[in-house]
Amino acid sequence: MANEQIKLKTELRVAEGSNAAGRLRRAGMIPAAVNRSGGDTTLVKFDAHTFEGLLRQHTSEHFIVTLDLDGEMIPTLPREVQRNVITGNTIHVDFIEVSLTEKITITIPVELLGEPVGVRVSGGILEHLLREVEVACLPGDVVERFTVDTSKLEIGEVLYVSDLKLSDAYTVVNTSEDQAVATVVSPVEESEEDQDAETEAEEPAAGATKPE
Numbered sequence: 102m103a104n105e106q107i108k109l110k111t112e113l114r115v116a117e118g119s120n121a122a123g124r125l126r127r128a129g130m131i132p133a134a135v136n137r138s139g140g141d142t143t144l145v146k147f148d149a150h151t152f153e154g155l156l157r158q159h160t161s162e163h164f165i166v167t168l169d170l171d172g173e174m175i176p177t178l179p180r181e182v183q184r185n186v187i188t189g190n191t192i193h194v195d196f197i198e199v200s201l202t203e204k205i206t207i208t209i210p211v212e213l214l215g216e217p218v219g220v221r222v223s224g225g226i227l228e229h230l231l232r233e234v235e236v237a238c239l240p241g242d243v244v245e246r247f248t249v250d251t252s253k254l255e256i257g258e259v260l261y262v263s264d265l266k267l268s269d270a271y272t273v274v275n276t277s278e279d280q281a282v283a284t285v286v287s288p289v290e291e292s293e294e295d296q297d298a299e300t301e302a303e304e305p306a307a308g309a310t311k312p313e
Contacts (some may be wrong), residue, residue: 102113107155108167108174111145126192131265135168135177135195152191156182163209163245176201176240199240206274207243208235211265211282215252219285225256231282234262235275242270251283259284 114125114132122132125146135143146170156164168175177196185192199205210233219225234247247265254260263278 105106107164108169109147109152109155111147111168111170111302113170114144114146114304117144122193131191131194133196135175135196135198137175138198143170149191152194156191159245163207163243165199165200165240165243168196178205178207178240178243201240204237204239204272205243206235206237209244210234210246212246212248213251213283214248215250217251217254217285219254219256221256223256223287224286225287227251227254228281228284228286230284231262231276231280234265234273236267237274238271249282251285254283256285256287 108134111133114121116124119229125132126149129149130146131149133145133147135145137143147168163178166177166179168177175198177198179194180197180284181195182191183193184190211231213227213229217225217227220227246266249260249265253262259281261278262276262280262282263274264282267273
């Protein structure tokens with residue numbers, strides 16, 4: 102299901118630089134930049150508490166945010182959310198303006214649901230091979246994730262991009278529908294692969310000498 106559009110009250114900001122940004126954050130505001138469709142950039146600020154509350158409602162940053170800038174409604178997508186490495190608080194946001202009537206290309210995470218039969222009954226191991234997929238869609242159809250049910254997977258079976266069963270609202274780009282998303286392998290296969298990897302790591306390269 103597409104995300105509900107969210108409105109965020111914003112104000113223009115004039116002062117630039119790290120000192121000005123620091124003052125804004127201490128005042129409980131977040132500095133941000135809006136990359137406009139015409140190519141220019143609009144600098145804005147908004148309430149930090151309000152924005153953090155919006156983020157807590159979503160497990161990813163793939164959602165439409167309509168910025169209310171002095172009565173001008175600007176539909177955007179968060180392109181980059183920068184956080185303080187210690188506190189985790191948002192310190193800056195880059196938005197990109199979008200047209201609600203024109204398709205965009207966006208990368209959306211893929212989430213696996215259910216416990217495969219091959220894991221539950223046969224002791225296999227579920228491997229998540231493709232964690233995101235690039236699609237073209239209208240901004241209003243952007244979702245936080247695509248899901249695929251793995252519960253019927255037996256050992257040796259594979260789920261592909263085509264098994265995501267996306268609606269006509271989405272066109273997969275730069276990825277084949279035959280691309281594997283997930284598979285269940287036997288624990289023996291997994292162990293052999295690990296052992297082979299360890300052996301390759303331990304073998305000296307051709308011509309190399311053992312360290313003294």
